[in-house]
Amino acid sequence: MRYAIYFCPAPASALASLGRDWLSPGMTPNGIPGIPLNRWNALLSDVRRYGWHATLRSPFTLSPDADLHDLRRVMRDVARAHAPIHLTLRCTRLAGFLALRPVGDCRAINALANACVEAVEPLRLPLAEHDFQRRASELDAIETHFLGRYGYPYVFERYRFHMTLSSPASVDEERALQRWLSIRAAMLPAARIDALTLCVETSPGAAFEPLERVTLNKASAA
Secondary structure, three states: OEEEEEEOOOOOOHHHHHHHHHHOOOOOOOOOOOOOHHHHHHHHHHHHHHOOOEEEEEEEOEOOOOOHHHHHHHHHHHHHOOOOEEEEEEEEEEOOEEEEEEEOOOHHHHHHHHHHHHHHHHHEOOOOHHHHHHHHOOOOHHHHHHHHHHOOOOOHHHOOOOEEOOOOOOHHHHHHHHHHHHHHHHOOOOEEEOEEEEEEEOOOOOOOEEEEEEEOOOOOOO
């Protein structure tokens, strides 16, 4: 069983509505214009499994010395130390795939993600050596260090807040995806990052399902 700490938009928000439309298998009967339905479903299969989210702490396994109560406790501690954040998101390319990414200052969201990584670390089961070796093969020195230390290479200065929109696509496919997405993303109001969502993968390859939502509730300065 693996857990992850994600940002999942509030169900009534415009961002959640975009995600439901985008990830719904019935969103378009014939796929996105320019992409056949079977190929469109293939491009979205991993996104659907992981859910409509932005990663704050990547999937991990709890140590035998820790339990779900410990994990909930540290999430509440992080939530009490951080206030809600507003981010303007736009459709862009990140490391070979399409994603919604922030426009402007990312310091607050980066600090929240850093806090989630640090809070979980004492509770996390370290990566097995074969998993480390498999995942480290294409990383640079900094990412390899982070992988060994935190079980994930894209943390701290390598962290990029994003909501994945598809798997890597061909140039023509990516253009077709962007035509559908960019107009809709440009119409979104600023996203309100107001909670941490604990998600769980109950068995290898299963979809990540939300388990608990913890509201960010740092008191405003007087």
